[in-house]
Amino acid sequence: MINLKNRSLVSITDYSKEDILKVLDIAEDFEKDQRQKILTNHVIASLFFEPSTRTRLSFESAVQYLGGSIIGFASAGTSSVKKGESLKDTILTVSNYSDLIVMRNPLDGSARLASEVAPVPIINAGDGANQHPTQCLLDLYSIRKTQGTLENIHIALVGDLKYGRTVHSLVQALSLFNATFHLVSPESLKLPSGVKKWIKDAGLEYFQYTEFSDVISFADIIYMTRIQGERFPDPIEYEKVKNSYILENSMLEKSKETMRVLHPLPRVNEISEDVDENPRAYYFQQAKNGVYVRQALIAAILGLKK
């Protein structure tokens, strides 16, 4: 029996395969009929201790579509954190004013702490470099929607695989669905061994590449990420690799017609703009799917959808 009611979502590993599929099914229902006013008389707190565009606005949009009310702040500067209040005290206080708390905080592990002290459920909207489970769920939703299934996908993960938290969560989640991983990154930004262990423990395969090479021709999904110059200890090394991981429209000629390009956004230059017109470009729709997925999570955690 899958029951997500009153369960905080801190890390994607808090959810079983069945939990994930449940959320995606509910999200599908919201895609068909987005304006289901089932959240009237509910108050959602949105606590963003650091700035965010997509995540915060899509959560707020999700609450509004559901007919709920939202309270909160969009930066730590406008909250009592500035006066030195502890996270625990802020969470306990806001719990008095709301039915569920959505939180982004720059400290790694802050969401787990919040979930331990709060009497209301917490949805982690990003805790530092650690987890961002709602991004992972919307990625999974986008993969299932475009491929018709989450099982047996060949996914190419491209760019910064070392620090990209969305990549780590996605690997953990797709390890539940028999995926094959094609890891394309510069030598210094390879997927950490702890994350590779997830793949191995699931009995699955991964292949590592330092060049884009032929993965484009057989991948079902190309998941692009941004490579940040400041991640490189040696600026010369960065200059050498920075243009090796740019996806251009001409490169997609030999790709499968059903292949889709995903990106957690914001992009800088790693997907050239001429790709936007290609039907394989899916990143803006992916961001839109984030609203359905967040509607589904809020509804499921508050017990309003089963």
Next chain:
Amino acid sequence: MKNKRTELKVSAIRSGTVIDHIPAENTFRVFAMLNLENSTDHVYFGTNLESSKLGKKGIIKISNIFFKPEEISKIALVAPHATLIEIKDYEIVKKEQVLLPDEIQKIVKCVNPKCVTNNQNVPTHFKVIYDHHGKMKLACRYCEKTMSIDDIEFV
């Protein structure tokens, strides 16, 4: 016979605790972890002693002190095969191998400076895990980072 000779290298104690089978390279670490440099009781130690189990081992004998379970779990982190022997009136009253619990709370700092436990007033909490080489690691309950035993710092 061999064991007996090793024993004689460090004086016997009347009452207290003997920690045997410490990896030689961690003898002084255990010494510091238990805050023995500030002890006012008799403390004897030896290191680089021959050991059939470890090659080179360390041994520490502390008069009149018996350890609490959380202090023992500290020792287990750097000396997982250590033996703890309690002595009263020159008699061994208890002899056991130190046991590493599945979870370590409060005593170790998280290596990640951005971890919430290093920035808010919250006790640390780690799971003891083993990597694919069988090497022991600690996984932070909060930031989910894992750290190797060589990196640990005590609170």
